[in-house]
Structure formats: C-alpha cells, structure tokens
Amino acid sequence: MLIPVEPSIDEQVDAALAWLQRHATKATLEGMARYAIPSDHAFGVSMANIQQLARRLGRDQALAQALWETGWYEARTLAAYVGEPARLTSAQMDRWCRDFDNWAICDTLCFALFDRSPHAWKKVALWAGRRDEYAKRAGFALLASLALHDREAADAQFIEGLSLIEREAGDERNFVKKGVSWALRSIGRRRSPKLKAAALATAKRLAQSPDATARWIGKDALRDFAKAARKRPAA
Incomplete structure (x- = not known):
C-alpha cells in the first residue's frame, strides 16, 4: 500500500x-x-x-x-x-513590517494576523515611532485592529495608544495620518464608555490644534463619532 x-x-x-x-x-x-x-x-x-x-x-x-x-x-x-499567530515570532513581524511597500499589505497583515499575536501590543509602541511611512502606519493600523478585535485588552493599554495618537498626529504623510485617524476612530467607536470619552476628548483637542494635520485627524474622528451617534438607536 x-x-x-x-x-x-x-x-x-x-x-x-x-x-x-x-x-x-x-x-x-x-x-x-x-x-x-x-x-x-x-x-x-x-x-x-x-x-x-x-x-x-x-x-x-x-x-x-x-x-x-x-x-x-x-x-x-x-x-x-x-x-499562525501563535507561531509568529517578534523578529518575523519586524522583518515583514520592514518589507511593507503599500498600505493594503500593511493593513491586511495587521488586521488579519498581527493583532492576534502575543507580540502585538509591543509592536504598536515600537512601530508608531518609526520613520518609514508604512512601518509607522503599521503601528496605528495594528492599534486600530486591536481596538476592533482584542476583547481582553485593558483600557489602560488603549489610553497609552491615545497618547501615541496625540504624539504622532502631526505627521502629514498621507498613509500615516489616515492610519492615526483609523486608530482614534476605532477606539472611540468600539471600546468601553470610558475609552469612548477619552477618544472624544483627544479628537476635540486635535481638532483645535495649530497643526493642520492634527486638526484634520481630530475633525475626521469627530465627524465619524457624530455619524455613529446619529445611527445609534434611542434608549
């Protein structure tokens, strides 16, 4: 046989x-x-x-x-x-992140694989400070994906994420600013009432910023929050 x-x-x-x-x-x-x-x-x-x-x-x-x-x-x-998220090593995530050459690959990896890795939260803080446009976007795409998928994460982790958002909100590069906005909007729409309030406060501060990119991010998030509120059924 x-x-x-x-x-x-x-x-x-x-x-x-x-x-x-x-x-x-x-x-x-x-x-x-x-x-x-x-x-x-x-x-x-x-x-x-x-x-x-x-x-x-x-x-x-x-x-x-x-x-x-x-x-x-x-x-x-x-x-x-x-x-396999559990078998994905920290070094492998970094290697793939360095290979990112477009927003679609970046977002798909973060949304479908990286955010399920035990290394995900460490990469948010690390990549958010990178100079490369797509690596930096990955930090915020990963934060947005965690906001959508990680039901075990503590509010404190996302509060730190909001600090990263404010810190990097002045980066005018297209794919970075859109990634930052995505992260802010995801935290403000999908997490706890405490985090929603914190995200709203962050968006309001950014909307009043003297920096044009930060203002764009803040106003983009405020529009999204207002749209979600209009769709929310009355209690």
Missing part, C-alpha cells in the same frame, strides 16, 4: 502561485492603481479569491513565510490568512 506523501513547502507555494495566476483578471490588476496599490509585482486577484484559497490551505506558518518570500502582492496577502 502506498503512503500518501505530503507536498513540500516549495510545491505548495508553486501550486498556490499557479492558482492565483489562473484567478487573475486584467480588470482587477488595472483597478489596483486607483487604490494606490503597486501592480508591478501582482497578478490581479480579488480579495475574495485570495481568502477562498486561504480557507483551502488552512493555517501553516512555514507556508506563510514561504509565500511572503516570493514577493508577489497576492502571495503576501495570502500569508496574512495562512500565518
């Missing part, structure tokens, strides 16, 4: 890349430019199809690492859904 042989990591990567190529479309590839996503090393595969393949593959950290090393946009996106 023949014993089935599991395909090697290299074989799995080759099969995944072939699958992605088969599911690529010119329209998807061309559409990436409208969202400021580089397409020179991409196939043009929809997120729905990438997630479909991820479900078939399951969680496998070694495979995620190998997919990442290919450099293909879709393979790196796939790595976010295939990676």
Whole structure:
C-alpha cells in the first residue's frame, strides 16, 4: 500500500502561485492603481479569491513565510490568512513590517494576523515611532485592529495608544495620518464608555490644534463619532 506523501513547502507555494495566476483578471490588476496599490509585482486577484484559497490551505506558518518570500502582492496577502499567530515570532513581524511597500499589505497583515499575536501590543509602541511611512502606519493600523478585535485588552493599554495618537498626529504623510485617524476612530467607536470619552476628548483637542494635520485627524474622528451617534438607536 502506498503512503500518501505530503507536498513540500516549495510545491505548495508553486501550486498556490499557479492558482492565483489562473484567478487573475486584467480588470482587477488595472483597478489596483486607483487604490494606490503597486501592480508591478501582482497578478490581479480579488480579495475574495485570495481568502477562498486561504480557507483551502488552512493555517501553516512555514507556508506563510514561504509565500511572503516570493514577493508577489497576492502571495503576501495570502500569508496574512495562512500565518499562525501563535507561531509568529517578534523578529518575523519586524522583518515583514520592514518589507511593507503599500498600505493594503500593511493593513491586511495587521488586521488579519498581527493583532492576534502575543507580540502585538509591543509592536504598536515600537512601530508608531518609526520613520518609514508604512512601518509607522503599521503601528496605528495594528492599534486600530486591536481596538476592533482584542476583547481582553485593558483600557489602560488603549489610553497609552491615545497618547501615541496625540504624539504622532502631526505627521502629514498621507498613509500615516489616515492610519492615526483609523486608530482614534476605532477606539472611540468600539471600546468601553470610558475609552469612548477619552477618544472624544483627544479628537476635540486635535481638532483645535495649530497643526493642520492634527486638526484634520481630530475633525475626521469627530465627524465619524457624530455619524455613529446619529445611527445609534434611542434608549
């Protein structure tokens, strides 16, 4: 009786890349430019199809690492859904963060993988102070993702996050300021009443700042909070 042989990591990567190529479309590839996503090393595969393949593959950290090393946009996106949070090392998170070259990869990794890692909170403080635009965005994208997903986190951790938001609110680079706003809005809409009040106070201070970028972030958050309040059903 023949014993089935599991395909090697290299074989799995080759099969995944072939699958992605088969599911690529010119329209998807061309559409990436409208969202400021580089397409020179991409196939043009929809997120729905990438997630479909991820479900078939399951969680496998070694495979995620190998997919990442290919450099293909879709393979790196796939790595976010295939990676195993508990096996993701601190050093590996830093290496991948240094590779970020667009907001979509940054946000997907933070939202679907990094925020489930035991190293996540340490990375928020570390990356928020980075000079690189996408690494710095990662600090705030990760904070936003934790606000949405980490139900065990203490309020004090997010209070520290609000301090980081105020500290870095003057960074005028597009993807940084939008990441900072996302973090502030997520804390103000998804956490405890105490944190919502603290986020609102932070947004009001920023909206009155003499710095134009900080004002934009504060007003962006205030608009979002007001919109959420209008949608909230009356008690």
